Amino acid sequence: MNVSFAEIQGSSSGCFAKGSPTRLVLDHVSSTWGVLVLGTLSEGTRRWGELRRDLDGISEKMLASTLRALATDGLVHREPLASVPPHVEYSLTPRGRELAERMMPFLEWIATNSDDEPL
Amino acid sequence: MNVSFAEIQGSSSGCFAKGSPTRLVLDHVSSTWGVLVLGTLSEGTRRWGELRRDLDGISEKMLASTLRALATDGLVHREPLASVPPHVEYSLTPRGRELAERMMPFLEWIATNSDDEPL
DNA sequence: CTGTATCCAATTCGATACTG
DNA sequence: CAGTATCGAATTGGATACAG
Numbered sequence: 001m002n003v004s005f006a007e008i009q010g011s012s013s014g015c016f017a018k019g020s021p022t023r024l025v026l027d028h029v030s031s032t033w034g035v036l037v038l039g040t041l042s043e044g045t046r047r048w049g050e051l052r053r054d055l056d057g058i059s060e061k062m063l064a065s066t067l068r069a070l071a072t073d074g075l076v077h078r079e080p081l082a083s084v085p086p087h088v089e090y091s092l093t094p095r096g097r098e099l100a101e102r103m104m105p106f107l108e109w110i111a112t113n114s115d116d117e118p119l
Numbered sequence: 120m121n122v123s124f125a126e127i128q129g130s131s132s133g134c135f136a137k138g139s140p141t142r143l144v145l146d147h148v149s150s151t152w153g154v155l156v157l158g159t160l161s162e163g164t165r166r167w168g169e170l171r172r173d174l175d176g177i178s179e180k181m182l183a184s185t186l187r188a189l190a191t192d193g194l195v196h197r198e199p200l201a202s203v204p205p206h207v208e209y210s211l212t213p214r215g216r217e218l219a220e221r222m223m224p225f226l227e228w229i230a231t232n233s234d235d236e237p238l
Numbered sequence: 239c240t241g242t243a244t245c246c247a248a249t250t251c252g253a254t255a256c257t258g
Numbered sequence: 259c260a261g262t263a264t265c266g267a268a269t270t271g272g273a274t275a276c277a278g
Contacts, residue, residue, distance in 0.1 A: 018175075025233040043124055062250090085259045105122075111134050
C-alpha cells in the first residue's frame with residue numbers, strides 16, 4: 001500500500017473525526033444512495049424524474065436530501081432550466097467527477113468479489 | 120474514466136440492487152465505522168481494546184456489530200488467543216487488504232479536498 | 239479482557255399528500 | 259415536472275450492566 005491510513009488521518013489533524021468537514025463528506029458519499037447517485041451521474045446529466053427511475057426504490061425524500069447534500073459538498077451541479085413545464089438537470093461537478101473516478105475501482109472490486117464468493 | 124458505472128452494475132445483473140449480496144457488502148463497508156475499522160486494521164493487527172481506543176467515540180455495540188459484519192463478509196479475521204486473561208486479535212484477510220487498498224485513494228482524495236475547500 | 243443483553247433516545251426512511 | 263411537508267414505522271446508536 002503506498003499511502004497508509006495513518007498518513008491520511010494525520011494529513012489534516014483529526015480528519016474523519018466526528019463533526020469534521022471531512023467526516024461529513026465521507027458520510028454523504030458513503031451512504032447507500034450517495035454512492036448510487038454519484039455512480040448514475042457519472043454516466044451523464046440526468047433530470048429529477050430520470051434519477052428517480054434509475055435509482056429504483058429511492059423515495060422522493062431521500063433523492064431530494066441526497067442531492068442537496070452532494071450539491072452542498074460541491075460534488076453535484078443543479079441546473080434549473082427556464083422552461084414550461086419546469087426541468088432541472090443534475091450533473092457532476094469537476095470535483096464530483098474526480099471523486100467518482102476514485103470510487104469506481106472500489107465499486108468494481110465489490111461487484112466482482114462479493115456477488116458469489118464463498119468466504 | 121476507464122470503467123463505467125453501468126458496466127459495473129451490469130456485470131452481475133442487478134448488482135447493488137436492494138438485498139443483493141453486493142449491496143450488503145457495500146452497506147457494511149460504506150458505513151461510517153466500517154470505513155474506519157478497515158482503515159485502522161490496514162495499519163496492522165489490533166486487539167479489541169486497542170480498536171476501541173483507536174476508534175474514538177465508538178460504542179461497544181457498534182464495534183461488535185461492525186466487526187461481525189466485516190468478518191461475515193470475509194474481510195476481517197478474528198483470532199482468539201488461548202490465554203488468561205483472554206485476548207482476541209483482529210486483522211484484515213487477503214480480501215480485506217485488497218478492498219482497503221482500493222479504498223485508500225478514495226479516502227485520500229476526500230481528506231485533501233474536503234477539509235477546507237470552499238465550494 | 240472480550241464481549242453480549244437490554245433499554246432508550248435519536249435518526250433515518252418511506253408513503254402520502256400537497257405546492258409552485 | 260420538480261420538489262416540500264408531515265407522519266409514523268423501522269433502524270441505528272449509545273449507555274449501562276452483566277457474563278465468559
